[in-house]
Amino acid sequence: MNLRSIPKIELHLHLDCSLSYKVVHQLDPLVTFDEFEHSFKANAQCHSLLDYLARAARGFELMQDPVSLEMVTLDLFDQLQADGVIYAEIRFAPYLHLLNGMNLAEVVEVVAGAVRKGIEKTGVEAGLILCTLRHFSEHQSMDTVKLVQSFKGNQVVGFDIAADEAGFPVDNHISAFHYARENGLHITAHAGEACGPQSVWETLANFYPSRIGHGVRSIEDLTLIEHLKKENIHLEVCPTSNIQTGIYKSIKEHPADFLFKSGISMSINTDGRTISNVTLTQEYEKLRDNFGWNTAELRRCNLNAIEAAFMSASKKKALKNRFLELWQNSDLNF
Ligand SMILES: [Zn+2]
Known part of the structure; x- marks a missing residue:
């Protein structure tokens, strides 16, 4: 019974919501373990998405210079390796890291460099997604997308809001x-x-995504589900995060299993490893324990994730081969 050892793909993962206590303590020795538990992590059930997002500020406040950005990125690679992740798309908003005088390009350069080091050190492959944020101005969003364009091919693979x-x-x-x-x-x-x-219809009409972050409330409109299937729009599903932000009362009420059975392309993700207080292995365990998921479901979600990954067809093929080989060799009796 070893879900940790199976190879995993993670497409929805926020860098500034994924700091381990180890790296937080290195960056600010004054942060006690108790404080970390209470202010970096979200409660099992927050009041709202806003309450949840307030926790993320504790992370990015500590990530305002090249050294801390690199340390946090490398710390995340260690977590991914320990969790059996073989490919991750890591996202962050460059605009949140300018408080100590770095400029946007410097921020992305530092994180891209740290990603290259992380790949070399751990063997976990990864790309970066740059985020704009809903409350940003038109100007800030344009700056961010232009960074995606100028850093394309230099670890940066996509754009998010x-x-x-x-x-x-x-x-x-x-x-x-x-x-x-x-x-x-x-x-x-x-x-x-x-x-x-x-909001999913509005996003599809205005932002032209090939994937939706979360998108779980699409199940409230079966016409939308059919549309997502027809257009092959992939849903990046993050079950634990959705419980914390109060969308569903418990994992049993989460639509992950319903969505899977509908035949939609979806993957399982943590959203943020610290803020959600969860690993991908633990997300898989919850799906196994609550919905009876087994090898077939987890294999298909990972293959869907590879298909939806932001990379060329030849890189997808190589990643798929690597995934299948590792899958074959892992302990699949869970
Ligand atoms: Zn997210």
Whole structure:
């Protein structure tokens, strides 16, 4: 019974929500373990997405210079390796790391360099997704998408929009996503989390994503489910995070199993390893224990994730071969 040893792909993972206590303590020795537990991690059930997002600030406040950005990135690679992840797409918002005088390009350069070191050190393959945030201005969104364009091929693989979908409309970001589409950039977008299916429709119409971050509330509109299947839009599902932000009361009420059975392309992800207080192995265990998921479900979710990954067809093929070989050799009696 070893879910840790099976190879895993993770597509939805926020860098600044994934600091271990070890690296936090190195960056600020004054943060006690208790404080870390209470203010970096979200409660099992927060009041709302906003309450959840407030925890993320503790992470990015510590990531404001090249040394700390590199330490946090390498720390995440250690966590991924320990969790059996073989490929991850790690996302962050460069604009949140300018408080101590770094500029946007420097921030991305440092994190991209740290990703290269992490890959070399751990063997975990990875790419970076740069995020704009819902409350950002049109100008900030454009700056962010232009970073994706200029760092394309230098570890950066895609563009995302995150944060409070209920509080801020799509308007400020339409031109940035138009630019992304015009330039053939890979696009994902958070939607269908705090808001219902209408936010997924709105996101599809304005941001042209090939993947949706969460998107779980699409199940409230079966026409939308059929549309997502027809268009082969992949859902990056993060069960534990959805319980914490109060979308569902418990894992038993989470639609992961329903979505899977609908035949939609989906993967399982942690969202943030610290803030959600969960590993991908533990997410898989929850699905096994609550929905009876076994090798077939987990294998298909990972193969879906490879298909939806932001990489070329030849790299996908190589990753798929590596995944299948490791899968064959792992302990599949769980
Ligand atoms: Zn997220």
